[in-house]
Amino acid sequence: MYPVRFSGARAEGGVIHLEGPWFQGRVEGYRKEGHAFLRVFVYHRPEDAGKGSWVVEGLAPLPLFLEGGRVLGEGVGLELDLDPFGLRFSGLRAPLLLAGALVPVGLPEEMVRLSQEGDALKEVLDGLPLGSGYGLLLAEEEGRRYYGLGERTGFLDKKGRRWTNWATDDPHHHPDTDPLYQAHPFLLAKEGERAWGLYLDETWRTVFDLAFTDPETSLVYTEGPTFDLYLIPGPAPLDVVRAYTALTGRAPLPPLWALGYHQCRWSYPDEKTVRKVAEGFWERDIPLEALWLDIDYMEGYKVFTHDPHRFPDLGRLAGDLRARGVKLVAIVDPGVKKEEGYPVYEEGRARGYFVRNRKDEELVGAVWPQPAVWPDFTREEVRDWWGGLHRFYLERGVAGIWNDMNEPAAFQVEGRPAPGKTLPSTAKHGDRWHAEVHNLYGLLMSRATFEGLRRLEPGRRPFVLTRSGFAGVQRYAWVWTGDNSSYYEHLEMSLPMLLNLGLSGVPFVGADIGGFSGDADGELLCRWTWLGAFYPFMRNHSGKGSRRQEPWAFGKRWERCIREAIRFRYRLLPHLYTLAEEASRTGLPLLRPLFLHHPQDPRAEAVHDQALLGEDLLLAPALRPGQTHRLVYLPQGVWYQAFTGEMYASGFHPAPTPLEGIPLYQRAGAAIPFTDPLPHTEGALPWRSLVWQVALGEEIRGRLYEDEGDGYAPGLEALLEGGFDPVSRRLYLRLKDPNLARRLRVEARLLGVRTLREATVPWRKEEDILLDLRAGEAEAWL
Numbered sequence: 001m002y003p004v005r006f007s008g009a010r011a012e013g014g015v016i017h018l019e020g021p022w023f024q025g026r027v028e029g030y031r032k033e034g035h036a037f038l039r040v041f042v043y044h045r046p047e048d049a050g051k052g053s054w055v056v057e058g059l060a061p062l063p064l065f066l067e068g069g070r071v072l073g074e075g076v077g078l079e080l081d082l083d084p085f086g087l088r089f090s091g092l093r094a095p096l097l098l099a100g101a102l103v104p105v106g107l108p109e110e111m112v113r114l115s116q117e118g119d120a121l122k123e124v125l126d127g128l129p130l131g132s133g134y135g136l137l138l139a140e141e142e143g144r145r146y147y148g149l150g151e152r153t154g155f156l157d158k159k160g161r162r163w164t165n166w167a168t169d170d171p172h173h174h175p176d177t178d179p180l181y182q183a184h185p186f187l188l189a190k191e192g193e194r195a196w197g198l199y200l201d202e203t204w205r206t207v208f209d210l211a212f213t214d215p216e217t218s219l220v221y222t223e224g225p226t227f228d229l230y231l232i233p234g235p236a237p238l239d240v241v242r243a244y245t246a247l248t249g250r251a252p253l254p255p256l257w258a259l260g261y262h263q264c265r266w267s268y269p270d271e272k273t274v275r276k277v278a279e280g281f282w283e284r285d286i287p288l289e290a291l292w293l294d295i296d297y298m299e300g301y302k303v304f305t306h307d308p309h310r311f312p313d314l315g316r317l318a319g320d321l322r323a324r325g326v327k328l329v330a331i332v333d334p335g336v337k338k339e340e341g342y343p344v345y346e347e348g349r350a351r352g353y354f355v356r357n358r359k360d361e362e363l364v365g366a367v368w369p370q371p372a373v374w375p376d377f378t379r380e381e382v383r384d385w386w387g388g389l390h391r392f393y394l395e396r397g398v399a400g401i402w403n404d405m406n407e408p409a410a411f412q413v414e415g416r417p418a419p420g421k422t423l424p425s426t427a428k429h430g431d432r433w434h435a436e437v438h439n440l441y442g443l444l445m446s447r448a449t450f451e452g453l454r455r456l457e458p459g460r461r462p463f464v465l466t467r468s469g470f471a472g473v474q475r476y477a478w479v480w481t482g483d484n485s486s487y488y489e490h491l492e493m494s495l496p497m498l499l500n501l502g503l504s505g506v507p508f509v510g511a512d513i514g515g516f517s518g519d520a521d522g523e524l525l526c527r528w529t530w531l532g533a534f535y536p537f538m539r540n541h542s543g544k545g546s547r548r549q550e551p552w553a554f555g556k557r558w559e560r561c562i563r564e565a566i567r568f569r570y571r572l573l574p575h576l577y578t579l580a581e582e583a584s585r586t587g588l589p590l591l592r593p594l595f596l597h598h599p600q601d602p603r604a605e606a607v608h609d610q611a612l613l614g615e616d617l618l619l620a621p622a623l624r625p626g627q628t629h630r631l632v633y634l635p636q637g638v639w640y641q642a643f644t645g646e647m648y649a650s651g652f653h654p655a656p657t658p659l660e661g662i663p664l665y666q667r668a669g670a671a672i673p674f675t676d677p678l679p680h681t682e683g684a685l686p687w688r689s690l691v692w693q694v695a696l697g698e699e700i701r702g703r704l705y706e707d708e709g710d711g712y713a714p715g716l717e718a719l720l721e722g723g724f725d726p727v728s729r730r731l732y733l734r735l736k737d738p739n740l741a742r743r744l745r746v747e748a749r750l751l752g753v754r755t756l757r758e759a760t761v762p763w764r765k766e767e768d769i770l771l772d773l774r775a776g777e778a779e780a781w782l
């Protein structure tokens with residue numbers, strides 16, 4: 001590799017143009033929703049000058065000018081070196097941009113092999129005159145930590161390892177497996193309380209070597225022919241997340257039901273089994289929102305079909321379940337069975353919609369359907385077609401779509417085992433190599449599905465779950481973390497995995513509760529369901545060959561505990577839905593690492609086994625069998641144990657971890673809306689019963705968002721405000737609630753308050769004191 005050099009820089013039309021004998025570049029300023037961004041773009045082929053983006057859109061220009069070596073614009077600044085090219089930005093010193101293929105780090109085995117086959121590599125890389133690839137060197141700072149990068153194994157801080165973006169189906173991943181299904185070339189760097197972000201808008205394989213090969217240096221590498229980098233100034237971690245989601249897009253508000261409890265298995269083999277599982281929930285009074293159909297509902301793994309014997313009438317099944325509030329979700333894989341007379345194949349072939357091989361023939365491989373071909377989702381007409389096919393499911397009452405195997409995963413290609421379990425880099429999507437668009441496959445498939453559902457049922461909010469995705473996938477789908485195993489280690493790892501996905505802009509995420517591969521047991525499933533009650537996406541799923549893991553699978557002892565966890569989830573729904581609405585507006589995830597709200601606290605920086613739900617609830621799950629206690633770290637502020645009401649100051653404390661529950665803390669001053677558990681969410685809004693759980697504080701505040709739970713009618717907001725004066729012991733609460741008259745019960749639970757001297761409203765005592773809030777106002781002396 002050799003340094004990129006420029007001989008001059010000039011400002012023109014608010015853009016800084018970089019010129020050199022081999023390389024050209026631009027620094028551009030942008031603005032969106034009050035956030036400023038800098039784009040540093042370097043290329044060497046004239047045809048790349050106008051490179052677009054698959055993800056970023058709707059930016060307004062922010063004019064830049066040059067002052068000495070500094071690039072300045074309103075609210076942003078960057079220092080440049082031209083020869084060799086380097087930059088300084090916020091806390092980032094990036095002394096060198098290197099060009100040329102970086103064989104030891106970046107290149108996949110397949111490409112190395114191709115390179116040994118003469119000029120094939122040159123062809124893959126489109127005959128680049130200078131080889132290919134760029135790597136930006138970052139000077140490391142001791143106190144810097146890195147987060148983001150989407151879905152990853154490991155702990156919270158991603159420094160010290162090398163991470164690759166190359167969507168990969170790895171069904172048996174381990175603590176150090178990389179890469180996995182998602183590709184998010186995004187970093188959030190934190191240095192003390194300041195943070196900055198970096199998004200590499202490149203869809204080719206990219207590599208983030210974070211002080212791994214060399215502790216003094218990190219490397220951000222792309223194997224593609226351009227280097228397209230967005231810099232996000234911060235200055236707080238919260239600003240970086242808000243700005244990054246302004247840049248790459250936000251998740252739309254999901255239908256309320258998506259936040260309920262989901263039950264899945266590969267597979268419930270026939271209609272009878274599906275009905276029996278539903279009965280199992282109803283008999284035991286366990287809430288159930290949706291049952292999921294895995295690949296065996298299809299006839300011969302053909303998408304947009306159902307098996308005539310095992311699932312003779314999907315519509316009737318969906319209708320019967322729906323009558324009791326339960327939705328059906330069906331899996332749709334991208335691999336289309338190549339079979340004469342199968343209309344999806346015939347139509348796709350006639351229109352030339354499938355991915356082609358390097359000889360420009362239909363690329364034939366094998367996945368669950370054998371043989372199989374793959375739609376080319378990079379083309380809009382293919383996405384439109386695919387989206388429209390979903391009419392099949394909607395007509396049969398299916399409520400949501402589950403996209404799997406969309407890395408894309410392939411078992412074989414052209415009669416041979418598929419290297420890397422995917423399509424060859426030389427496959428063609430239109431005139432692009434698979435190498436360029438591989439990472440986009442899941443994103444674009446989800447987009448096709450989401451847009452199709454929205455077109456077909458414009459009055460409803462689509463629900464799509466995807467396994468693979470790229471930066472921005474949150475605009476179209478929820479994400480689950482693929483094939484974990486029934487290990488306590490994977491229970492533990494799920495939290496940092498979901499937290500980093502959240503920081504990477506994907507708020508609606510979950511891991512398979514109970515673990516997908518391997519055999520769960522009652523205690524593991526109980527612990528996992530309690531943690532899962534806080535996953536934005538709460539689904540129990542298990543794989544073929546593993547023990548069944550419905551809530552009652554391990555006997556009464558465990559059923560009790562699991563039922564409690566699922567019921568707790570339903571109590572929490574008013575708050576979860578409020579946070580979901582916030583996520584759709586601000587990009588902030590539901591589940592957040594401690595440091596996001598406590599950036600000044602060094603002890604919060606690496607905590608991987610606790611999380612915040614919103615800003616006000618802190619959870620600290622039990623993660624080992626037989627565990628009776630664990631250490632909990634509470635950041636700045638006063639906290640109340642959310643079940644027992646005990647008060648804690650910031651710091652460490654040993655907490656008991658009983659099976660019925662989870663160590664959960666509520667920030668002093670926070671009011672959280674809870675409801676009574678319902679069997680499902682049909683007709684639940686507006687909440688008939690609301691209990692605002694108040695953790696006393698000098699200032700008290702809580703928010704509730706409500707709408708119809710689906711569709712696009714505007715929503716309403718309820719606010720609880722007030723305060724507690726510790727000297728006079730006077731508590732004042734005022735509720736502004738436009739739906740007040742429609743509720744049967746509205747109360748404030750005074751967390752940890754056991755006695756009350758006097759109140760202006762009716763009150764009663766359970767474990768804690770409950771004040772009637774139907775008058776919209778209450779005063780009490782404690």
Ligand code: MIG
Pocket residue numbers: 265266294295331404405467482483516541542543
């Ligand atoms: O090759 O559809 O991650 O959730 O149950 C396995 C069967 C394919 C992988 C998914 C898993 C799903 C399974 N699928």
